[in-house]
Ligand SMILES: Nc1nc2c(c(=O)[nH]1)N[C@H]1C(S)=C(S)[C@@H](COP(=O)(O)O)O[C@H]1N2
């Protein structure tokens with residue numbers, strides 16, 4: 357952890373490999389593939405789709421081995437799912453936890469097509485003492501001095517949730533290498549780390565999984581001695597397309613006086629979005645935006661818009677905040693934690709009206 361604001365070369369190296377979604381891409385309901393954010397802990401593996409296979413086993417009666425064609429021949433589902441990295445907003449925390457230094461745009465919405473996980477899991481007949489399902493990727497690396505494959509578990513109930521997809525297509529084409537070719541897990545509503553890419557094994561277990569990415573990483577805690585709680589569903593959040601034109605270096609916005617139409621998106625992994633508000637004075641006063649919720653796409657972000665009458669020349673700060681059905685509203689200031697997870701504080705866009 358660093359108390360200085362300077363970004364280190366290590367952080368810059370991560371930031372150059374893993375990219376965010378440019379905010380103007382919020383214009384698309386389904387994010388074009390190259391504009392979807394990207395997060396790869398280790399290296400993108402080269403996978404031969406002919407040799408590749410998926411092992412489903414562990415505490416089950418009928419383990420199975422599936423090839424890509426086997427998965428493609430099963431009844432398919434296609435779901436629009438908004439995915440956000442749990443570390444989104446990390447670089448805005450003080451002091452800044454040292455990891456991928458996201459600002460606010462580590463998010464995207466994909467149209468994921470594949471086989472429903474529940475059908476495959478049930479076909480293996482998990483044991484009565486099964487508690488979790490472990491998803492193993494092909495990528496290897498060292499993290500926290502532990503050499504590992506990227507692996508995450510889900511409680512059996514969550515894995516059996518009809519929403520989980522073993523996806524082999526993104527936006528109508530085979531998964532690109534960086535997003536998990538040939539197969540990845542998609543868990544609607546959960547933060548990004550749950551969606552294991554380059555899937556090679558699904559293992560039913562009778563004891564809670566204690567791998568690094570569950571027991572050490574992705575826990576909300578104040579210090580390393582604390583067990584903390586696991587990061588699970590995405591918190592309520594909204595973002596706007598910054599209006600006007602940007603200054604090249606600072607990306608500060610320049611807007612002409614008069615009416616300005618502001619567009620954005622809002623999502624929550626816990627419950628549907630019920631409200632989005634906009635502030636043009638840095639979060640002091642708020643007005644309701646118009647929310648376009650699509651009940652057919654529960655797991656995709658909702659669009660919203662707001663007409664701003666930019667009457668006064670000078671500097672101001674635009675903000676937006678969403679509220680979901682549980683009543684969770686975005687805070688004005690982030691809550692700090694060791695790993696820099698779940699920062700859903702309101703977005704701030706400095707603007708010059710001319
Ligand atoms: N195998 C594997 N799966 C992974 C990761 C990884 O490094 N390896 N990164 C996870 C994290 S932290 C996130 S936020 C999402 C990012 O998915 P995307 O790159 O397709 O946007 O993938 C998750 N799945």
Ligand SMILES: [Mo]
Nearest residue numbers: 441442548549
């Ligand atoms: Mo992530």
